[in-house]
Amino acid sequence: MRVAIGTRLLAGLLGIWAFTMEGSANADQGAVGGPCSSAAAMTAPACSRAPAAGGNNQSASALTERGKIYAAQGQNDLAIAAESEAIRLQPANVMAYLIRGIAYARKNELELALADAKEAVRLNPAFYLAVQFRGASYKALGQWDNAIADDSAALRLKPDDEPAFTQRATAHEEKGKFAFAAKNAREATAQFGLAVSDASEAIRMKPGDWEAFRCRADVELQQEKNDLAIADATQALRLAPDFAPALGIRGLSYTNKHEFDLAIADFTKAIAVLPNDADIRLFRANDYGAQGRYDLAIADATAAIRLKPDFGEAYSLRGRAYEATGKVDLALADLDAAIRFDPGWAVPLRERGGIYARTGRYDKAIGDENNALRFNPEDEPALVVRGFAYANKGQTDRAIADETGAIALRPNDPDAYLDRSSAYCRAKKFELAIADEVQAIRLNPVGAGAHAGAKSTMSKCTITGR
Secondary structure, three states, X not given: OOOOOOOOXXXXXXXXXXXXXXXXXXXXXXXXXXXXXOHHHHHOHHHHOOOOOHHHHHHHHHHHHHHHHHHHOOOHHHHHXXXXXXXXXXXXXXXXXXXXXXXXXXXXXXHHHHHHHHHHHHHOOOOHHHHHHHHHHHHHOOOHHHHHHHHHHHHHHOOOOHHHHHHHHHHHHHHHHHHHHOOOHHHHHHHHHHHHHHHHHHHHHOOOOHHHHHHHHHXXXXXXXXXXXXXXXXXXXXXXXXXXXXXXXXXXHXXXXXXXXXXXXXXXXXXXXXXXXXXHHHHHHHHHHHOOOHHHHHHHHHHHXXXXXXXXHHHHHHHHHHHHOOOHHHHHHHHHHHHHHOOOOHHHHHHHHHHHHHXXXXXXXXXXXXXXXXHOOOOHHHHHHHHHHHHHOOOHHHHHHHHHHHHHHOOOOHHHHHXXXXXXXXXXXXXXXXXXXXXXXXXXXXXXXXXXXXXHHHHHHHHHHO
């Protein structure tokens, strides 16, 4: 299952600098102590570079302040209307562009937000908040390099600007996750290191920055440093108890440690905060499935699909849960949907191939596993299933090759040893068959499947071969 946190709160998109009445009234406008040293001064003719037409400027100033109040209250459409009129009266009003841009971002109209941010920077390149907001807008659109460049420029303008460190950290975080997904391990490692460095500096400057703790926790989750991720996410939650992204990260870290009850508790709290987040529903469904609570897993996966009808991962997970409850036709229908919505993903192909293999449709199983391995040549379970299908078709050499490849990728998988043992036995290589059975039992001494398979195969190979 691909792991990712899907929730995109505005604070995460735009950095932790959130526009408020107080923040805008005290924002530096370039050099400290300069003639445009506050946002309130921005509507003055000297700062805005608008014509000194007093009536227009006064009206524009009043509209900017009104838009500021609307923005602080979350009335985004009214804020946009007020700032648009202010810009019409005073085209070089930097604060009007910033406020309108933030309102657009809150409405998820990110291209319009970026356009306003660009104009604000063009009008006053020395205003670090304008540069920082442009960087946040770039980050929201996935333009990581532009975002990092703007955050770095904002820090050159104001080196002690803690929010810029946090915002740059999150850009490095997202760029690292993108590189990791693209299997560029070197780039991912470099970006994650920069993210941790910036987040740690932000925390040093402001120990109450929950977004910096969340960012560092997410990187630690990606690096499988689960205990560190839990500690940082817990600190973020001490500072912001309903911070759903931190709950999601901590829950996933608990999942990685197989502490499913703790993970489910975190996901349940996150769902209470964000009931329409399909990803968190899926995370909880996954853990219910891991506990064998398939009805609950199906319910959560169904809720995720209702929220996001083309959610291939949710169909795939629900399909696995249906198979576990013996509803093979429903399982195949869901896996068909998962493949349709996410055709480049190996997992549903592998899972559907597994059902075909377990129901005796070996050619279909091999076809699906071939496709899964085309997308991910190191998909160890796909090799196991294809080897099983080859063995049952009497193609023992291919079966042994697949199971050997699976063991090379995952030396502690008892199923691969069991299946290779069966293939060795069919090939009358009895000593090798028995050795693999013994290894399977050593790896999983209490597994009912391993014991049953071992008894059957060892007895057959012992009787036949000796």
